[in-house]
Amino acid sequence: MNFDFLQLSVAALGGTAVALLIFGVPGRWPAPLLRATERDTALASEAAQVFGRDAVPPYAMIVAYGLSAMAVFIFVSLLFGPILGLIVAVPVAFVLPKSMIQYFLKRRWLQIETQLPYAVDQIVAAVRTGKPLATAVNAVADTGQMPASREFERVAREQKLGISLIDALDRHGRNVPSLHFKMVDAALGLFARQGGDIAEPLTEMSKSFKEIWKLDQKIVTSSSQARMNFRVVNGGAALMVLMIFFGQPELIEKVFSSVIGIAIALAGVVLYAIGFFWMRSMMKVSV
Template structure:
């Protein structure tokens, strides 16, 4: 057994290196690969990572945990436990980098949304003072914090390079795909084509956003109980297994040391996760 383990360790290491050093695949026309999506998404939050490095990160995340579990399983686990954990770790590792990037993007967008009201209010004041739209953006830029400051800088840089302000704002809508930003961009583009008072339009958008936020906070307070109920329901099976272990360790360990026990745990965990997300979806109301 020891000889087998000694032989399999370098084999697993070589497989791991081959998986990591694979060149990134080119996506089909109109469809991005995971590495291309990760590279573009990170660039939106001003983190420049080459596509090749993104592909290596994805490969390590996908193949590193299964190989590690395989080596640990040779020493401590049964063969079927090793296989199950390898499959589970592969799918978790495959989703983990994208989930992390999406969470970073979500936090950045939420912060931008929080700064949008102040930005629009200051833009309206600058326009009322007689400044043009690019000048108003430059004035607001001086008082803004990150990440809004970075977005305004990108808009102004594109405008200085000769791109119309409307197109620069449309790129902002692509980087920050929210309804409030879409309303802002649509208003600027429409008024630029038809003519109109941008300051009044910004004031109207501010009032609209304030009203939506008031309604959103009210709904959030009303649905908070449902979210907590979903969390409690999701954690209750874990508490139950813990109590079962202290009351009757033999039955609890039979769930971990037998194939039927792992099947039961797998079904229970799957249903538990589905139930949590279902309750969360029911309790979430979009405004």
């Protein structure tokens, strides 16, 4: 009981210290830590655009790693002891924040692909009023909807640095993960090189993107029942294991008290993981 009280006290003091640092108590974050997390912080700033934020503080990832390690250590140590808690907390502290960033980056690009047809329509409207293509791209960067406008802003920023529109579009097209955005960059780059009437091809491209999005929404709606069954099956299995662990821990001890029991438990975990990823891959449909 004293050890549990010590753990809770350390967690409370650590959380209070982190909160004070976040909310304005004077302090200097170590420069090596800031440099080491600079790339992850940049990715976190992009992921924050899902919530309408342009950037996150430079120390955000340091705090995220620290809080993740603290939370995992307390949870695991209360169940299995402090040694295992320390062993698990260190790797999970680095994996968990990055996994969350990757999740929100995927959501960001889903938002961008949803907004992309309307950004293309905005470029078409600007070109039809007689504006140059570079000016039309800058207009989307300045007045477009976030986060799609941030991608056009990258192209506009490179133009301000003296890079031509063609080279800026080519570089941007090589770096974005979205196939639709690559197509837009390629089309804009082609007409920037050769000239001609760009309004009609971009209009047709925008219509195609909208039809693809509608088809994708139909697929998501039709597969909602399968995804719900997937969550229920996997969540129910995990909940049952937790109920047995907390309700009848002697059963868990019997399983892990023999080599055969450990082998059966490991085989069950492997089969569960195979089934999980198999069902997950079956539900992924790309349009």
